[in-house]
Every structure is written in C-alpha cells, then in structure tokens.
Amino acid sequence: MKITKATLHAVRFPLNEPFIISYATYPDMPALIIALETDTGLVGYGEAVPDEHVTGEYFTAAYEILKEQFLPAIIGMSPFDIEAIHSKMNALMSRNPASKAAVDIACYDLMGKAVGQPVYNLIGGQATAHLDYPKVLSIEAPEIMAEKAKKAVEMGYASLKLKVGKGQAQEDVDRILAVREAVGKDMPIRVDVNQGWKSPGIAVAAIKQLEGANITWIEQPIRMGDIRGLAEIRSKTAVPIMADESIQSMEDLLEIIRLEAADVLNIKLMKCAGIFHAIQMAKAAEAAGMLCQIGSMVESSVGSAAGYHVAMSRINIESTELTGPLLFSEEIGDLKYEHPYVLLSGKPGLGIEVDQAQLDKLTEKSCVIK
Numbered sequence: 001m002k003i004t005k006a007t008l009h010a011v012r013f014p015l016n017e018p019f020i021i022s023y024a025t026y027p028d029m030p031a032l033i034i035a036l037e038t039d040t041g042l043v044g045y046g047e048a049v050p051d052e053h054v055t056g057e058y059f060t061a062a063y064e065i066l067k068e069q070f071l072p073a074i075i076g077m078s079p080f081d082i083e084a085i086h087s088k089m090n091a092l093m094s095r096n097p098a099s100k101a102a103v104d105i106a107c108y109d110l111m112g113k114a115v116g117q118p119v120y121n122l123i124g125g126q127a128t129a130h131l132d133y134p135k136v137l138s139i140e141a142p143e144i145m146a147e148k149a150k151k152a153v154e155m156g157y158a159s160l161k162l163k164v165g166k167g168q169a170q171e172d173v174d175r176i177l178a179v180r181e182a183v184g185k186d187m188p189i190r191v192d193v194n195q196g197w198k199s200p201g202i203a204v205a206a207i208k209q210l211e212g213a214n215i216t217w218i219e220q221p222i223r224m225g226d227i228r229g230l231a232e233i234r235s236k237t238a239v240p241i242m243a244d245e246s247i248q249s250m251e252d253l254l255e256i257i258r259l260e261a262a263d264v265l266n267i268k269l270m271k272c273a274g275i276f277h278a279i280q281m282a283k284a285a286e287a288a289g290m291l292c293q294i295g296s297m298v299e300s301s302v303g304s305a306a307g308y309h310v311a312m313s314r315i316n317i318e319s320t321e322l323t324g325p326l327l328f329s330e331e332i333g334d335l336k337y338e339h340p341y342v343l344l345s346g347k348p349g350l351g352i353e354v355d356q357a358q359l360d361k362l363t364e365k366s367c368v369i370k
C-alpha cells in the first residue's frame with residue numbers, strides 16, 4: 001500500500017463563543033485538514049492545529065510547510081512505515097510538530113482502515129473503560145465562572161477545568177475559590193494557568209492559598225521554559241503539578257523526569273508530532289511514576305478522535321481534554337460525545353466519517369499534491 005495523493009485544506013472552525021485563555025482570545029479556530037489517498041483506494045484524514053504561542057507554528061506557514069515539504073516527501077511511502085515517515089519529516093525540518101501530527105494521524109487512520117481495526121487496537125488495545133471530559137471554563141469574573149460552573153454540574157459534567165492566569169495571581173485565587181464555593185467540596189476541579197503566573201514565588205504564594213480547596217492539579221503555573229521553576233513550585237506546595245506547555249518533546253520529558261518537576265503530564269498530539277510519539281511519551285512517563293492526560297489545541301473530530309485512541313490504549317493516561325467538537329458551531333466529523341463520556345465507534349481507523357461537503361464549505365483554500 002502506497003500513499004499516492006494528498007489534499008490539503010486550510011479551514012476555520014467557527015466557535016460557539018470566543019475561547020479565552022491567558023495568552024490569547026480565539027474568535028474561531030484555524031486548522032489544516034489533510035486527506036491522504038492510497039493506491040488501494042483508502043482515504044485517511046489528519047489534522048494540524050498550529051499554536052504560535054506554544055510550538056511557534058503559524059496557520060499559514062504550516063499550510064506552506066505541508067504543501068512544500070512534508071506532503072510531497074511522503075508520496076510513494078507506505079503509511080505503515082511510520083518511523084521512516086517521521087524520520088524523513090525530521091530530516092527535512094526540525095520542530096513543526098502540528099504539521100507532522102497531521103501526517104502521522106492520517107497514516108494511523110490509513111493503517112487502521114487497511115487492516116479493518118480501530119487505531120487503538122494497533123497501539124495497545126482498550127486499556128480504559130471510559131473516556132470522560134471536563135467542562136472547560138474560559139477566564140471571566142469570579143461570580144460568572146462560579147455561575148457557569150454550577151450550570152456545568154447540573155448538566156452532568158464529572159469535572160471542571162478552569163482557565164486562569166490573567167491579571168494578578170490573587171484574582172485567579174479568587175476565581176478558583178468562588179467556583180469551589182459554588183459547586184461544593186467534592187466536584188473535581190482542575191486549574192490551568194497557561195503560564196500566567198509571573199514567577200515561581202508568585203505561583204507558590206497562590207497555590208498555598210488553594211491547598212485546602214481540593215484542587216486536582218495546577219497546570220503549567222509558570223512560563224514553559226522554566227522547568228527548574230516548576231520543580232521548585234512542586235517541592236514547596238502540596239497540590240499536584242501538571243506540565244503542559246513545558247512538555248513538547250521527549251527531551252523535555254527527560255528534563256522533567258530528571259528534575260522531578262511534575263506529577264502529571266498533559267500530552268498533546270499537536271506538541272509531540274502525533275500518535276507515534278504520544279504513546280512513547282506516555283510509556284516513558286509511566287516508567288518515571290507519572291500520570292498523563294491527553295489534551296488538545298481545540299481540534300475537530302479528526303484530531304480529537306486521534307487523541308482519544310491514544311488515551312484508550314494506555315493505563316497511565318487517566319484523563320482527557322479534547323472538547324474541540326463541543327466548542328465548534330460547525331464541524332466536519334461525527335465523533336460522539338455523550339455526557340460526560342466520548343464513545344469511540346470501533347470502526348476502522350479513527351472511526352469517524354468526514355463530511356466532504358462540510359469540509360469544502362469551511363475550506364478557505366486547498367491544494368492537491370501527487
């Protein structure tokens with residue numbers, strides 16, 4: 001089986017409401033969708049959501065990189081040769097993990113379709129019975145976040161994820177405590193600072209005030225390059241620390257292990273270049289006694305399904321946050337969310353159907369590589 005043709009689409013997924021985190025406000029979500037076709041008549045889908053703030057990639061640049069570099073390079077290769085495909089992409093260009101992830105995800109979709117199995121059956125099988133997801137709350141005033149949190153509990157969500165990290169750290173502490181007060185003491189609350197606290201000392205002072213609030217973890221309290229600072233925070237506080245932006249490559253993971261800088265890792269296919277490396281990172285984390293989560297850059301059914309297959313296949317991946325399809329007012333796939341769980345279809349590959357008419361409608365520009 002050989003890849004004979006690639007179609008690249010630049011799309012914008014419209015959001016139900018703007019997504020607000022510490023470093024950006026998104027009115028819509030730009031993404032790149034690729035379709036790889038084989039000489040056996042199969043089509044595999046992949047997705048890239050480049051995040052300029054995290055991996056340094058940009059939507060329009062990623063389009064050109066896929067068009068000029070990665071897609072021409074893999075024409076003629078077998079999607080099963082995933083190590084060789086990554087090796088070829090890495091030889092062409094360093095970094096650019098989201099663009100590489102699009103190729104990787106499409107190759108796994110093709111592998112699954114070729115053998116008639118869901119992707120999780122190729123990478124570890126079903127290690128987890130249920131894949132649940134939290135309600136993600138954007139940064140707002142404490143009373144508004146508290147009100148939205150209460151509604152989420154009424155809707156049946158099993159956990160909350162609060163986005164904070166804007167303004168003074170004390171304002172964030174107020175937001176978090178207001179939500180805890182509103183939802184009672186037992187509802188799991190995860191906090192994502194998205195690098196928003198300005199120093200390890202400021203983070204320690206804020207986290208100290210949260211130690212009695214039953215917070216599941218504090219995610220990425222400080223800037224991503226400061227892994228030593230993350231270790232300092234972890235050594236001085238009693239709330240588990242999750243690394244997100246700080247962990248992109250396997251080298252980052254080794255540094256986090258060396259410095260004992262985190263309890264939990266937020267692995268995202270868009271940071272680590274796809275499924276192939278995500279499962280390796282989860283395995284390395286397991287050896288170091290760390291738990292993992294699969295997160296996302298707010299992806300459609302394509303990227304989200306890929307993340308859920310990885311989560312399904314690993315025992316130490318205990319949580320997922322791939323809620324992109326729930327945030328979009330229009331989408332291209334049919335990944336099934338049933339409060340508070342995601343149900344993978346069990347069909348071959350990613351197990352989703354891509355609606356071609358919808359994809360064409362949301363496409364800003366496209367090209368074909370043969």
Ligand SMILES: [Mg+2]
Pocket residue numbers: 192194219220244245266295
């Ligand atoms: Mg995060």
